[in-house]
Amino acid sequence: MPEPLTVTAAVSVPEAELSWRFSRSSGPGGQGVNTTDSRVELTFDLAGTDALPPALKARALARLAPRLVGGTITIAASEFRSQLRNREAARMRLAQLLREAIAPPPRKRRPTKPSRGAVEHRLSDKKHRSAVKRLRRFEG
Template sequence: MPRITIDPADLEEDFLRASGPGGQNVNKVETAVQLRYHAYRAGLSERVYMRLKTLSGRRMTKDGVIVLTAQEHRSRERNREEAMTRLQELVDEAAKPPPPIRRATKPTKGSQRRRMDSKTKHGLTKKLRSNPVTD
């Protein structure tokens, strides 16, 4: 399967202050990255774009822009790499071919017969457990 390459022209990066632990560093350095991928104008096929829209869910805006935020790491570069990796995985998943169509099958005569025999046997077992008939 050929991998879809992401054009850097379709990306925008914004850096913001990360939340969570990090001490004083978190209050003064903008290490979190917000990656915006313009999927609508990226030239993806209609099938890939629709699948990407489904997989993205709330991360895709009405304008067809996927917004990913990465703030796990303390460095800007590692957060940028993580966001790019997540975006590439999302696009690769959307580009996979659709699964084959499932065709319904019928149970074989033998399996139907075995099923009915086991039901009859179970019914007889339950019947034997009932109270004896008194006249």
């Protein structure tokens, strides 16, 4: 039985929800390129999956919206000569993409103010600079 695609320790996608398509690849491989279907397209229906909890699914749909076509995401891999290695590459890319899409948002930045010393230093530098420019002025 094929093993599920592990996204995180708590989230995995069953193999049955992944759809594979194979075609001829361009690139390295010599004459073998013309005869073997080594290019891989991995399609995953993100909108229709039950593998993700509703909150994570909504977050992933929002973050991956520009890449989705009808709620599905497609990953193509053709960088290797063998179909098996391209399949592994596509699986790894999909797992990484989903991992980044369901990650919690970063903490909000706590606004800070410059310290009193920093403000005083900046103002004294401005006064010094203006004095230098004032002394360079031509009076006459």
